[in-house]
Amino acid sequence: MSHVPILANYMHTFASNAAIGGPLKRAIDVFLSSIAIVVLAPFFLLAAMLLAFSDGGPIIYKHQRIGHGGRQFPCFKFRTMIVDSQKLLDDLLGRDHTARAEWEKNRKLANDPRITRVGQFLRRSSLDELPQLINVLRGEMSLVGPRPIVVSELALYGDQLESYLSARPGITGIWQVSGRSDCSYDERVKLDVHYVNNWKVSTDLFILFNTVTVVFAQGGSY
Numbered sequence: 514m515s516h517v518p519i520l521a522n523y524m525h526t527f528a529s530n531a532a533i534g535g536p537l538k539r540a541i542d543v544f545l546s547s548i549a550i551v552v553l554a555p556f557f558l559l560a561a562m563l564l565a566f567s568d569g570g571p572i573i574y575k576h577q578r579i580g581h582g583g584r585q586f587p588c589f590k591f592r593t594m595i596v597d598s599q600k601l602l603d604d605l606l607g608r609d610h611t612a613r614a615e616w617e618k619n620r621k622l623a624n625d626p627r628i629t630r631v632g633q634f635l636r637r638s639s640l641d642e643l644p645q646l647i648n649v650l651r652g653e654m655s656l657v658g659p660r661p662i663v664v665s666e667l668a669l670y671g672d673q674l675e676s677y678l679s680a681r682p683g684i685t686g687i688w689q690v691s692g693r694s695d696c697s698y699d700e701r702v703k704l705d706v707h708y709v710n711n712w713k714v715s716t717d718l719f720i721l722f723n724t725v726t727v728v729f730a731q732g733g734s735y
Contacts, residue, residue: 534712538714541656541714542649560641560643576588576590577663580682581679586653589644590642590644591644593632593636598627618698657684657720659688659708660688660705662677676705685721686704687705689720689727690724
């Protein structure tokens with residue numbers, strides 16, 4: 514199934530529309546992410562060094578995600594998987610029906626063989642997501658917003674896709690402080706839609722505060 518017509522329709526609809534929160538949300542994003550990059554610089558360095566001395570692969574992983582209005586952008590993360598991860602995933606889903614069912618339900622695997630030992634640490638500590646602060650400064654993401662999705666996930670939002678595309682995807686979101694990866698995909702969609710339809714500055718601040726708690730608890734992250 515081609516998703517190009519879906520994207521084309523929504524990109525036309527949202528071409529001149531501001532993302533939810535408007536200039537206020539954007540100003541908060543730029544201010545807080547700038548401070549975070551400075552404060553968290555030692556952790557950037559730590560993650561980069563761990564990856565540089567692990568398997569010789571690239572440090573930063575860029576994956577195309579769908580942003581506000583259907584625009585695609587390279588979402589930055591510290592690499593947590595083996596270099597040829599897509600081939601391994603395709604092979605696994607082709608021979609393991611249980612893994613395929615789990616992937617089709619959640620778009621994640623609880624025991625993902627593609628993740629390296631360094632990657633497991635980066636994910637558990639959420640250090641892998643630090644480069645997304647650059648995406649925030651570039652205007653492609655927000656500190657808080659819907660979970661960034663790939664093209665193949667567009668159809669899974671059904672008639673709620675408009676809500677997703679009216680916002681910038683977030684480094685964190687209501688889905689993260691409500692169970693993180695333990696949420697089913699349908700639950701994440703409902704949470705994202707609820708966030709978009711009921712956005713407030715106070716909600717963003719609440720989510721940011723609780724994200725810190727979730728990260729330190731290291732619960733449900735894979």
